[in-house]
Amino acid sequence: MVDGVRTDEARIAIPGMTQEGEKLATAMVESEEEAMGVSASQEDGKVKGTKIAGTSRADRQASYDLADFPELTGREEDFRFTPLKRLKGLHTDELTGPAPAVTVSGSDRVRVETVGRDDARVGSAGIPEDRLSASAWAAFQEATVVTVPAEAEIDGTVMIEIEGTSPDPAASHLVVVAEQFSKARIVLRHHGSAVVSQNVEFSIADSANITVVSLQEWEDEGTVHASAQHVSLGRDSRFKHVVVSLGGDTVRVTPSVRFRAPGADVEMYGLTFVDDGQHLESRLFVDHSQPNCRSRVTYKSALQGEGAHGVWVGDVLIRPAAEATDTYELNRNLILNDGPRMDSIPNLEIETGVIAGAGHASTTGQLDAEHLYYLMSRGITERDARALVVRGFLFEILQQIEDESIEERLREIVEAELANVERGA
Numbered sequence: 001m002v003d004g005v006r007t008d009e010a011r012i013a014i015p016g017m018t019q020e021g022e023k024l025a026t027a028m029v030e031s032e033e034e035a036m037g038v039s040a041s042q043e044d045g046k047v048k049g050t051k052i053a054g055t056s057r058a059d060r061q062a063s064y065d066l067a068d069f070p071e072l073t074g075r076e077e078d079f080r081f082t083p084l085k086r087l088k089g090l091h092t093d094e095l096t097g098p099a100p101a102v103t104v105s106g107s108d109r110v111r112v113e114t115v116g117r118d119d120a121r122v123g124s125a126g127i128p129e130d131r132l133s134a135s136a137w138a139a140f141q142e143a144t145v146v147t148v149p150a151e152a153e154i155d156g157t158v159m160i161e162i163e164g165t166s167p168d169p170a171a172s173h174l175v176v177v178a179e180q181f182s183k184a185r186i187v188l189r190h191h192g193s194a195v196v197s198q199n200v201e202f203s204i205a206d207s208a209n210i211t212v213v214s215l216q217e218w219e220d221e222g223t224v225h226a227s228a229q230h231v232s233l234g235r236d237s238r239f240k241h242v243v244v245s246l247g248g249d250t251v252r253v254t255p256s257v258r259f260r261a262p263g264a265d266v267e268m269y270g271l272t273f274v275d276d277g278q279h280l281e282s283r284l285f286v287d288h289s290q291p292n293c294r295s296r297v298t299y300k301s302a303l304q305g306e307g308a309h310g311v312w313v314g315d316v317l318i319r320p321a322a323e324a325t326d327t328y329e330l331n332r333n334l335i336l337n338d339g340p341r342m343d344s345i346p347n348l349e350i351e352t353g354v355i356a357g358a359g360h361a362s363t364t365g366q367l368d369a370e371h372l373y374y375l376m377s378r379g380i381t382e383r384d385a386r387a388l389v390v391r392g393f394l395f396e397i398l399q400q401i402e403d404e405s406i407e408e409r410l411r412e413i414v415e416a417e418l419a420n421v422e423r424g425a
Contacts, residue, residue, distance in 0.1 A: 057285070057315050057317050057347065057349050058287075058317055058319065058349075058351075060129055061129065062127040062128065062129045063127065063128065063134065064123065064127060064128060064134070064137055065134070065138075066131070066134045066135055066137070066138045068134070069128075069130065069131035069134050070131075071091075071092070071131070072084055072091045072131055078130050078283065079130075081281065081309075081311040081313075081343050082252060082279075082281060082311070083250070083279060083309075086224065086249065086250040086279060087132075087224055087226070087250065088167075088169065088195045088224045088250075089169045089195070090132055090135065090169055090195065090196075090197045090224060090226055091131055091132055091135065093169050094139065094169075095135060095136060095138075095139035095140075095169045095170050095171040095196075095197060096139070096168070096169070096170075097166050097167075097168025097169050097170035097195065097196075098165070098166045098168070098170055099140070099142075099170045099171060099172045099196070100162045100163055100164040100165070100170070100172055100190070100192065100194050100196055101161075101162070101163045101165070102144045102160065102161070102162055102172075102174065103160075103161045103163075104144075104146055104158065104159070104160050104161075105158075105159050105161070106154075106156055106157050106158040106159045107154050107155075107156065107158050107184075109148075109149065109152050109154055110146055110147060110148055110149075110152075110154065110158055110184070111145075111146070111147040111149065112144065112145070112146055112147075113144070113145045113147075114142050114143070114144055114145075115142065115143055115144075115145050116141075116142060116143075117140070117141070117142075117143070119143065119145065121145055121175050121177060121201075121203065122143050122145075122173065122175060122201075123137075123201075124175075124201065124203055124232070125175070125201035125202060125203045125230045125231065125232040126199075126201055126228075126230025126231075126232065126256060126258070127230075128199065128228065129228070129254075129256065129285075130228070130254070132197045132226040132228070132252070133197070133199055133226075133228035133254075135171070135197055136171040136172065136173065136197035136198060136199050136226075136228070137171075137173075137199060138171075139170075139171035139197075140171040140172065140173040140199070142173075143173035143174065143175055144160075144173070144174050144175070145174075145175045145176075145177065146158070146160065146174070146175070146176050146177070146186070147176075147177040147178075147179065148176075148177070148178045148179060148182040148183075148184045148186075148208075148210070149179055149182060150179035150180045150181060150182060150205075151179075151180070151181045151182065152179075152182050152183070152184070153182070153183040153184075154182075154183065154184035154185070156185075157185050157186070157187050157403050157406070158184055158185065158186045158187070159187050159189065160174070160186065160187065160188045160189070161189050161191070162174075162188060162189065162190045162191070163191055163192040164190070164191070164192035164193050164194025164196060164218070164223065165192055165193070165194070166194065166195075167193065167194075167195055167222060168195065169195045169196075169197075170194065170195065170196045170197075171196070171197055171198070172196050172197070172198040172199070173198070173199050173200075174188075174198070174199075174200045174201070175200075175201045175203070176200070176201065176202045176203070176210075176212070177203045177205075178202070178203070178204045178205055178208040178210045178237075179205050179208065180205045180206050180207055180208060180234075181206075181207045181208065182205070182208045182209070182210070183208070183209040183210070184210055184211070185210075185211040185212075185213070185402065185403065186210065186211070186212050186213070187212075187213040187215065187401075187403070187406065188200070188212070188213065188214045188215065189215045189217060190214075190215060190216050190217060190218055190225060190227075191217045191218060191219075191247075192218065192219065193218065193219045193221070193222055193223050194218070194223055194224075194225065195222075195223070195224045196224070196225055196226070197226045197228075198225070198226065198227045198228065199228050199230070200214075200227060200228070200229040200230065201230045201232075202229070202230065202231045202232065202239070203232050204231065204232060204233050204234055204237045204239050204264075205234045205237065206234040206235040206236060206237060206261065207234070207235070207236045207237060208234065208237045208238070208239075209237070209238040209239075210237075210238070210239050210240070211239075211240040211241075211242070211401075211402065212239070212240070212241050212242070213242045213244065213401050213403075213406070214227070214229065214241070214242070214243050214244070214253065215244050215246075215406075215410075216243075216244065216245040216246060216247060216248055216251050216253070216280075217246055217247045217413075218247040218248035218249075218251065219247060219248075220247055220248060220249055220275070220278065221249060222249060223247070223248040223249050223250075223251075224248070224249060224250045224251075225248050225250070225251045225252070225253075226252045226254075227251075227252070227253045227254065228254050228256070229241075229253065229254065229255040229256070230255075230256050230258075231255065231256065231257040231258065231266070232258055232260055233257065233258065233259050233260060233261075233264040233266060233293075234260055234261050234264065235260075235261035235262060235263050235264065236261075236262075236263040236264065237263075237264045237265070238264070238265050238266075239257070239264070239265070239266045239267075240266075240267045240268075240269070240400065241255055241257075241266065241267070241268045241269070242268075242269045242270070242271075242397070242400050242401055243255070243268075243269070243270040243271070243272075243282060243299075244270070244271045244272075244397070244398070244401075244410060245270075245271070245272040245273075245280045245282070246272070246273050246410070246413055246414075246417075248278070248280070249277070249278065249279070250278075250279045251278075251279070251280050251281065252281040252283070253281070253282050253283075254282075254283045254284070254285075255268065255282075255284045255285070256284070256285040256287065257284075257285070257286045257287065257295070258287045258289065259287065259288060259289055259290040259293045259322075260290070261290055262290045262291050262292045262293065263290075263292055263293065264290070264293045264294075265293065265294045265295075266286065266293075266294070266295045266296075267295075267296045267297075267400075268284060268286070268295070268296070268297045268298070268299075269297075269298050269299070269397050269400045270282050270284075270298070270299035270300065270301075270312075270397065271299075271300055271301070271394055271397040271398065272299075272300075272301045272302075272310055273301070273302050273303075273394070273413075273414060273417050274301060274302070274303040274304070274305075274308040274309065274310045274340060275304060275305050275308055275417060275420070276304075276305030276306055276307060276308055276339075277305070277306070277307040277308065278307075278308055278309070279309045279311075280301075280309075280310055280311070281310070281311035281312075282299060282311065282312050282313070283311070283312075283313040283314075283315075284297065284299075284313070284314050284315065285315045285316075285317070286314075286315070286316045286317070286327065286329075287317050287319070288316070288317060288318045288319060288322040288325045288327065289319045289321060289322055290321065290322055291321060291322055291323045291324050291325070292323075292324045292325075293322065293325060293326075294325075294326040294327070295316065295325075295326075295327045295328075295329075296327070296328055296329075297314055297316070297328070297329035297330065297331075298329075298330045298397070299312050299314070299330070299331045299332075300331075300332050300333070300334075300393060300394060300396070300397055301331075301332075301333040301334070301342060302333075302334045302336055302390060302393070302394060302417075303333065303334070303335055303336060303340035303341075303342055304335075304336040304337050304339075304340060304417075304420070305337070305339055305340065306338075306339035307339065307340075308339060308340035308341070309340070309341045309342075309343075310333065310340070310341070310342045310343070311342075311343045311344075312331045312333070312342075312343070312344045312345070312362075313343075313344075313345045313346075313347070314329045314331060314345070314346045314347065314360065315347045315349070316329055316346075316347065316348050316349070316358070316360070317349045317351075318348075318349065318350045318351060318352060318355060318358060319351050319352070320351045320352050321352075322351075322352060322355075323352055323354045323355065324354070324355065324356050325352075325355045325356060325357075325358065326355070326356040326357045326358075327348075327355075327357070327358050327359075328357070328358070328359045328360065329346055329348070329359075329360045329361075330360070330361050330362075331344050331346060331361070331362045331363075332362075332363050332364075332393070333363065333364040333365075334365070334366070334367065334390060334393055335364065335365065335366050336366075336367075336390070342364045344362045344364055345362070346360035346361070346362050347360075348360050367386055367389055367390070368389070371385075371389050372385045372386065372389065375388060375389070387418055390418060391414075391415075391418070394414055395411065395414075398410050398411060398414075
């Protein structure tokens with residue numbers, strides 16, 4: 001028995017499935033790299049190479065070489081909701097502009113380094129999986145590496161400020177290393193104005209416990225931000241990832257989580273408030289390749305105004321070796337007035353029938369009339385009732401940050417957005 005799931009010959013598979021799952025990937029493999037869908041070679045201690053092509057989400061193209069990714073047409077599955085004309089050359093031009101400035105504060109116990117492309121830690125947590133990420137990989141010259149030392153427990157918040165100042169297409173690379181038994185809360189605050197494609201790597205060692213908050217507080221006009229965030233989880237590690245996208249003209253955040261050993265746990269939360277003319281997109285991938293791991297995904301969006309476009313795509317893959325997996329993903333979206341568009345697609349791919357649990361759900365709609373009626377029947381005006389419901393819906397995500405000063409500042413930003421909705425009501 002593993003967490004209540006039988007592992008002997010009498011084990012029970014999901015009804016309608018064999019113990020091998022849905023037979024989506026049936027080829028026999030002979031190495032750990034092949035089991036994870038990667039055709040790889042070792043160089044300087046890093047996995048290099050490309051994933052094996054095929055039909056499963058496991059077989060998605062991945063490479064450090066930009067030439068392996070054809071020019072985008074907008075018909076690709078990963079870009080069918082992304083308006084390419086809004087990317088301002090991130091998918092076509094050389095990224096030669098100045099990278100956003102990076103400053104780190106909050107604790108003198110973390111190590112901060114600026115390193116070259118040949119540093120062994122660069123590229124160790126993930127391989128680019130789309131043309132935007134590969135273009136950033138090809139273009140960056142230096143990376144910032146932030147290390148939380150082994151067994152260190154960092155009080156307070158480590159703040160990584162990422163400030164854009166140039167409209168020229170640029171590349172950025174950041175690596176966060178959490179060593180064994182470390183514990184910290186790290187906030188990435190993107191602000192200013194930029195046109196940038198970014199790779200962020202989180203290498204989480206065994207038994208580390210890390211919370212990461214990625215804040216997109218860009219100026220709305222002119223900012224384009226594509227952020228590929230790669231997470232590698234060691235044995236018995238704990239990782240919380242919170243994405244809050246409020247500003248920017250076009251923002252696309254694509255977190256990918258991979259389990260490198262059994263026993264790891266990941267929680268992923270997201271909040272987007274999409275205003276007039278904004279395109280805010282979240283595409284995540286949780287790759288269960290190890291047994292006895294857990295994942296939970298909860299993303300919420302509120303949309304208002306003409307041309308507001310939100311996108312959420314959640315891919316969860318449970319590979320044949322990932323028995324006793326426990327996973328669930330949820331996306332909920334509120335349309336606050338006429339004009340917005342929301343695309344929400346949860347995907348769950350199961351390659352073994354022996355799991356602890358798996359599920360997903362997605363809802364998009366307007367405010368619940370019964371909730372409003374309940375509040376209004378107690379003397380609350382319709383406008384105040386609407387605001388209360390929306391606050392309760394969104395602030396649940398902000399509470400996951402667990403830093404009151406940051407939460408308060410973000411609540412004020414959301415309140416200002418809600419005031420715009422109320423004035424337009």
